[in-house]
Amino acid sequence: MKKLLNRLRGVERDILQQPDESNAPYYEAQANEVEIFEAAYKKRLPVMLKGPTGCGKTRFLEYMAHRLHRPLVTVSCHEDLTSSDLVGRFLLEGEQTVWQDGPLTRAVKAGAICYLDEIVEARTDSTVIIHPLTDHRRQLPLEKRGMEIEAHEDFMLVISYNPGYQTVLKDLKPSTKQRFIGINFDYPNEEIERKILRSEVPELPEELAHKLVAAGRKARTLKDHGLEEATSTRALVYAANMMSAGIAPIEACRAAMVNPITDDPELAEALMEIFRAHFE
Secondary structure (H helix, E strand, O other): OHHHHHHHHHHHHHHHOOOOOOOOOOOOOOOOHHHHHHHHHHOOOOEEEEOOOOOOHHHHHHHHHHHOOOOEEEEEOOOOOOHHHHHEEEEEEOOEEEEEEOHHHHHHHHOOEEEEEOHHHOOHHHHHOOHHHOOOOOEEEEHHHOEEEEOOOOOEEEEEEOHHHOOOOOOOOHHHHOOOEEEEOOOOOHHHHHHHHHHHOOOOOHHHHHHHHHHHHHHHHHEOOOEOOOOOHHHHHHHHHHHHOOOOHHHHHHHHHHOOOOOOHHHHHHHHHHHHHHHO
């Protein structure tokens, strides 16, 4: 238990640390998302990032936290995430019971940007707990302690989710969605994706970058024609890294953009035909 407390306190110290000014995250804007986010932060409004997997939502937020000089706390939501995991809980330390703040509480106190990634994966009680933080109150209730915490003036709450995965049973309620400023994301256009590849994998030859982006965009046409998820920009970066490590382009595409997204032999072959057409 003592080791757990020390580890959690170490996380709290990390939260209070400011972003490294010498290591700015790379992000290529697609539209006016930077201006929208800055305006929301200026007015301390919560923000919701919507878009498919691997389109740059998390990188965008890392970039904005650096741009705004704010620490960033990221929570990857899952079906077992409870409100106690976010706000904190009582723990036994020796013969004493001590309260340990959760990541949301620490962010609220420190004036950090708290990012709840894939919020719909969390349990309903985790969603309800953020409501008082997303209106004029800007308060976080700690029911187990019988108190409410006023959010630091620099605190900001950001959530994200993939609308393509939502069902009636797993979606945010309209009453929750309307508490946020919404920014829609999609995969970047061809020119921006080439810039991203050149930035992320600068040693990749320009010709391969052009072919890889063109092949990836063609592969996305299979979305909703058997594939549940389109080829992401992240997958393109992974393939580029494999190529730069010496893997043949065809095999790099198979490893990064075919094997991870389908187990269907026919769909896998259809994707491979696209990549062969571009690299053979």
